[in-house]
Amino acid sequence: MPPTRVGEPSLVDHLLRRRDRLTTAPQPRCSIQSIPPYVPGRPPTPREGLRSYKLSSNENPYPPLPGVLAASAEAAAGMNRYPDLGSSVLHDALAARLEVPTEHLAVATGSVALIYQLLQAFCEPGDEVIHAWRSFEAYPIAASVAAATSVRVPLTVDGRHDLDAMLTAITPRTRVILVCTPNNPTGPAVTQAELDAFLAVVPSRVLVVLDEAYAEFVRMADPVDGVTTYRRHENVVVTRTFSKAYGLAGLRVGYAVGPAPITAALRAVSLPFGVTAIAQAAAVASLSAQPALAERVETLVAERVRVLDGLRRAGLDVPDAQGNFVWLGFGDDASDFAVACERAGIVVRPFAGDGVRASIGEPEANDRLVEIATEWTTTRTRAS
Numbered sequence: 001m002p003p004t005r006v007g008e009p010s011l012v013d014h015l016l017r018r019r020d021r022l023t024t025a026p027q028p029r030c031s032i033q034s035i036p037p038y039v040p041g042r043p044p045t046p047r048e049g050l051r052s053y054k055l056s057s058n059e060n061p062y063p064p065l066p067g068v069l070a071a072s073a074e075a076a077a078g079m080n081r082y083p084d085l086g087s088s089v090l091h092d093a094l095a096a097r098l099e100v101p102t103e104h105l106a107v108a109t110g111s112v113a114l115i116y117q118l119l120q121a122f123c124e125p126g127d128e129v130i131h132a133w134r135s136f137e138a139y140p141i142a143a144s145v146a147a148a149t150s151v152r153v154p155l156t157v158d159g160r161h162d163l164d165a166m167l168t169a170i171t172p173r174t175r176v177i178l179v180c181t182p183n184n185p186t187g188p189a190v191t192q193a194e195l196d197a198f199l200a201v202v203p204s205r206v207l208v209v210l211d212e213a214y215a216e217f218v219r220m221a222d223p224v225d226g227v228t229t230y231r232r233h234e235n236v237v238v239t240r241t242f243s244k245a246y247g248l249a250g251l252r253v254g255y256a257v258g259p260a261p262i263t264a265a266l267r268a269v270s271l272p273f274g275v276t277a278i279a280q281a282a283a284v285a286s287l288s289a290q291p292a293l294a295e296r297v298e299t300l301v302a303e304r305v306r307v308l309d310g311l312r313r314a315g316l317d318v319p320d321a322q323g324n325f326v327w328l329g330f331g332d333d334a335s336d337f338a339v340a341c342e343r344a345g346i347v348v349r350p351f352a353g354d355g356v357r358a359s360i361g362e363p364e365a366n367d368r369l370v371e372i373a374t375e376w377t378t379t380r381t382r383a384s
């Protein structure tokens with residue numbers, strides 16, 4: 001631009017004269033304006049004489065694993081420095097645990113971030129992302145953020161992925177398929193045989209994301225082994241998290257395992273320095289606390305079995321639960337049931353008009369959930 005001469009109207013003067021100067025605010029992209037808000041699990045309202053429990057976010061009720069607080073505190077002492085950009089110690093620890101090359105790993109601020117990054121890296125505007133519905137509520141949001149279209153394939157009546165219907169939904173615009181196993185919020189997981197049959201049909205140009213946020217809690221015949229699966233397919237990536245079984249939800253750290261070109265794309269779009277030194281240290285320390293982790297996970301799984309039995313004994317039709325949560329398909333009563341729980345000091349996660357998800361928490365909280373549900377169904381049955 002040539003310099004403005006004296007007496008000539010400047011660009012600033014020109015802009016000042018534009019009539020729309022004060023009438024139009026900056027507008028985000030259309031796809032951003034339609035994003036539904038992410039509804040977080042609510043914290044309990046304190047009540048006098050009643051201990052409250054939060055069963056609304058699938059968090060781990062346990063404090064950090066042994067050694068984790070100390071490692072975090074030590075890392076916190078260096079907070080004047082940026083964290084290691086490449087999270088190299090964490091990559092090495094994960095590579096050793098999973099027996100994969102470090103180039104096949106990517107870490108981020110929770111596996112939600114990895115899912116956002118995958119859609120951003122692989123979708124052009126208008127491309128289609130197939131996922132089950134109801135499933136993890138971050139999926140349609142992540143698709144919108146990437147300006148992609150979310151294609152929701154209804155679950156079967158028992159809360160499972162309808163993999164055949166998901167195959168049928170594939171079009172030339174399909175770029176990514178998200179498989180949530182176990183499925184949040186309904187609970188069932190897909191089997192390896194089902195997954196293998198599915199992957200044999202999915203075109204190799206379509207990226208399949210196995211969201212295994214709850215992998216550690218799965219206890220079923222023929223469970224999915226995401227790491228073995230990605231080794232056999234160049235279009236499969238697995239996402240996992242330290243938020244659930246490892247109990248680090250507040251520190252935000254998750255990882256992806258997949259072929260090098262996919263993890264390289266994840267790194268390319270990642271926010272630099274997202275995973276803090278504290279989170280990296282906590283994750284590494286958690287990985288080396290396997291016996292304590294295994295014991296806690298077993299206890300939570302045993303509690304899940306107990307809760308499921310209790311709910312079914314009350315006559316409730318509860319789908320299989322392979323995560324650290326159960327699903328109560330109360331339909332139109334979902335919100336009312338959540339209010340009843342709240343009155344009894346339990347915060348659950350209602351999905352209005354559909355159902356209620358309740359996390360497996362402290363034994364006392366689990367007992368109370370079963371009591372409320374039993375009372376609820378008995379009153380309803382008597383009333384009808």
Ligand SMILES: *Cc1c(COP(=O)(O)O)cnc(C)c1O
Pocket residue numbers: 058109110111112113136180184211213240241242243244249252253254
């Ligand atoms: C909780 C959860 C995640 C991961 O959450 P982060 O805390 O971001 O790691 C991913 N997928 C599903 C289905 C979840 O329920």
